Amino acid sequence: MNLIDAPIVAETAYRHGVSVGDPTPTLDKLNRPLRDLRLSVIDQCNFRCTYCMPRDVFGADYPFLTSAQRLSFEQMVKLAKAFAQLGVEKIRITGGEPLLRRGLESLIEQLAKLTTLSGKPMELALTTNGSLLAAKARSLRDAGLGRVTVSLDAVDDAVFRRMSDVDIPVSRILEGIEAARAVGLAPIKVNAVVERGVNDSQILPLVRLFKGTGVAVRFIEFMDVGGAGGWSNTKVITARETREIVESEFPLVPIVIGQQMGTAVNYRHADGAGEVGFIASVSQPFCGSCSRARVSADGQLYSCLFATQGTDLRPWLTETASVEQLAVAVRSRWIQRDDRYSELRSTVRKPGSGKVYPTVRMSLVGG
Incomplete structure (x- = not known):
């Protein structure tokens, strides 16, 4: 189905009584259920990380969304309710840098009241670069945020400043992580994107720093998304290589597959320290x-x-459209979903073609 036809299909489905809000999974063409919503609240960020928002592209004159172009919190809550009707069990607030969105706590407070189809509280998480977290951790927790993931690619200040391309010390992010831990935003995860020749020297220091603190470090392979126009396979340090580097100093024990959650393959320190x-x-x-x-x-x-x-979901985010109509619109799109870019990367991105795959910018849609 052409995406332009989605509104027509959705409205037709609504008129014919397509049901939402029942426990039957909303499956796409590859039988994948809809379980997670990543909700971007702002496309701006106060960092200029080289692999996401390089300064030569996202300069002072870059046309970010105006406040009028961004969804209101009321519209976001309506979205969340519709996704909950379709089986979503977890909402992650993203950006840009979500803590730049004024009054974010009021959105979190409303989202925290939602329940899943099974009647359980909606899992509510947030991803942040951590630069504003120390000042916000308590109010976020009080509003109902469950846990937080902090993006941190280096603990060495020079490497960190080079990658983030801003005059912010790494100590500020570490203070934010400690503040989040202190108020109970747990479990805390630290995500590090590893790029060969850029921050691979930081793998062991990151593990050393957080071992025994209750903070889980996760290493992510360098991907060809967002602003990564210079992406190349040669810059990728595979997860296996990274694990071997970690195990050169810290023995690891694989966690039982049935206990694995999300996209990461997780290991425990052999001594039980995280x-x-x-x-x-x-x-x-x-x-x-x-x-x-x-x-x-x-x-x-x-x-x-x-x-x-x-x-575009905005036609169903007006005051006249119901949550049920919005849910049908989302369902109509999801059941047509057949995306699997990462599995097809080698054919989509033909080696030597010089072409850059035109993905949506990550700061707009969230990582």
Whole structure:
């Protein structure tokens, strides 16, 4: 189905009584259920990480969304209710840098009241670069946020500043992590994107720093998303290579497969002092189990991190449209979903072609 036809199909489905809100999984064409919503609240960020928002592209004159172009919190809550009717059990707030969105606590407070189809509280998480977390941790927790993931690619200040390309010390992010731990935003996860020749020297220091603290470090393979225009396979350090580096100093024990959660393959320190995870998004893609939908700050539904086109949900975010109508619109798009870019990367991105795959920018849709 052409994405342009989605509104027509959705409205037709609604008129014919397609049901939502029952426990039957909402499955796409590859039988993947809709379980996770990544909700971007802002496309701006105060970092200029080289692999995501390089400064030469995202300069001072870059046309970010205006406040009028961004969805209101009321619209975001309506979205969340619709996704909950379709089986979503977890909402992750993303950006850009979500803590730049004013009054975010009020959105979290409303989202925290939602329940899943089974009647359980909606799992509510947030991903942040951590620069504003120390000042916000308590109010976020009080509003109902469950846990937080902090993006941190280096503990060496010079490497950190080089990668983030801003005049912010790594100590500020570490203070944010400690503040989150102190108020009970747990479990805390630290995500590090590893790029060969850039921050591979930081793998062991990251593990050393967080071992025994209750903070789980997860290493992510360098992906060709967002601003990674210079991406190349040669810059990828595979999850297996990263694990071997970690195990050169810290013996690891694999966690039983049945206890694995999310996209990471997790290991425990042999001495019981915490966990380390590895996300093999390039070398061992997990498209077959992807249950994530992404909604950008301007109301576009994306069915894949590598999508090139979204479905505009704003027609169902007006005061006259119901949550049920919005849910049918989302369902109509999800059941047509067949994305599996990471599994097809080698054919989509033909070696030597010089072409850059035109993914939606990550700061808009969230990672």
